[in-house]
Each structure stands twice: as C-alpha cells, then as structure tokens.
Amino acid sequence: MSTRVQKTARELAELSLAGEPGRYLGNEDELLARFSVSRPTLRQAAKMVANDRLIDVRRGSGGGFYASRPDAADAVRTLARYLRLKGAGLIDIMVVAGPIGEEAAARAALSTDAALRSHLAGFSRRIDENDTPSALVKAEADLARTLAAMSGNAAIELVMAIGYSFGIDEKGVAFYASAQDRAQARELQHALVDAVLAGDSDVARLMMRRRSAMINGWLTQLAGTVAGQ
Numbered sequence: 001m002s003t004r005v006q007k008t009a010r011e012l013a014e015l016s017l018a019g020e021p022g023r024y025l026g027n028e029d030e031l032l033a034r035f036s037v038s039r040p041t042l043r044q045a046a047k048m049v050a051n052d053r054l055i056d057v058r059r060g061s062g063g064g065f066y067a068s069r070p071d072a073a074d075a076v077r078t079l080a081r082y083l084r085l086k087g088a089g090l091i092d093i094m095v096v097a098g099p100i101g102e103e104a105a106a107r108a109a110l111s112t113d114a115a116l117r118s119h120l121a122g123f124s125r126r127i128d129e130n131d132t133p134s135a136l137v138k139a140e141a142d143l144a145r146t147l148a149a150m151s152g153n154a155a156i157e158l159v160m161a162i163g164y165s166f167g168i169d170e171k172g173v174a175f176y177a178s179a180q181d182r183a184q185a186r187e188l189q190h191a192l193v194d195a196v197l198a199g200d201s202d203v204a205r206l207m208m209r210r211r212s213a214m215i216n217g218w219l220t221q222l223a224g225t226v227a228g229q
Helices: 003-017 028-035 039-051 072-085 090-108 114-129 133-151 154-169 179-197 201-227
Strands: 024-026 055-058 064-067
Touching (some): 003 028, 003 055, 024 028, 090 201, 114 179
Antiparallel strands (some): 055 064
C-alpha cells in the first residue's frame, strides 16, 4: 500500500478525532482539495479509516464524511475474533480474566458511584430469583459489567467483556447445569455483592477468586471428559 494512502488515512483519522462524533468533515470534493490527493487515494484511505470506525461515509442527499467512533462492542468482537483465530478458548481467557476480575471486584468495593451502587443493591435483591441456567448466565453478565464499570478502569471493562463473550460462545460447556451448581453460583454472588457494598476489597477479591475457581473447575472437568473420549 502506498505511503500516500497511509498518510491520507492518518490525516483523515486525525481530522475525525479533532471533533465530536457525528461532526460533518466535508464531502469528497472538499476533502480532495484539503488533502491534495487523487480520488482513488482518498477512497482507499477512507475505506481504511471507516474500517476502524473513525469515519462514517454517507451517500446521497446530505452525504459526505462524518466523524465516528468505535464502541466497546466493536472492540470486543474484533479482539474475540482475533483470539479465536489464534486458537484461544475460554480456559485460556480465564488465565488472564481471572486476576483481572479480582482486581475489578477490589476496585468496585472502593467505588462511590451512587448509581452503580444502587444498581448493585437491586441486583442483590434479585439473586435468588435466578434458578435457571439462562437466568444465571444473564445475571453473571450483569454482575460482571457492573463491577467492571465500578472499577473505573476501561481496560478492565474490555477484558471482562471479552471473557463474557467467550463464555457465551463456548461450545460444550453446560454452565449452571445442576441445581447444586446454581445454588453455589447464587451463594457466591451474594457474598461478592455484600463485600463490594460493604467496601471490603479483600473479601470482594477473595469471592471473585472463588467464582473464577468454580468456572475453571467446570472447564477442567469438560477437558477431562473430552480427553477420555
């Protein structure tokens, strides 16, 4: 790829990042004049920047180039796809996501965000209503997202979102299959949420570690079953 296209892509991305999402950047003729490049060069550069979700190219009346931004879902899908192409599975993700989850729980216990704490308190009141595998999967996702948000760390939010994405897509893993598994999961949720709301980082970290150990136990059991077949 020519350095001219790369340079134009970089300048177009910088133009987008200089303003708010949705800001009009110009039509094709205006940007051709601004960057002093040929139409094919601009279109190749625009395709690169659009793939990164930094511009939105609209056609027709009112069309042109508009500033855009990737969202968290874009990042999670891209990274999860890359990791799966590299052969990673949920058990690989848990090696990283486990310690990150512990840090998220510890930081969440120190959060003073009133809205998030209120949401977590509401979650606590509904824990015992979740007595099906699908309800518990949904509850675990809600809990993970809430704790990640309370951590105040965007990197933690991203890693935990990837872990949840892998958990949903993992083949052959029957999460919360038995009544005993579901009871154990609810018990750990209660203990974890109580520790976070009490501001006890040490206990919150420990409860998250036990939650990860429970999931790792299921994955190890599955791996043993597959190996024995």
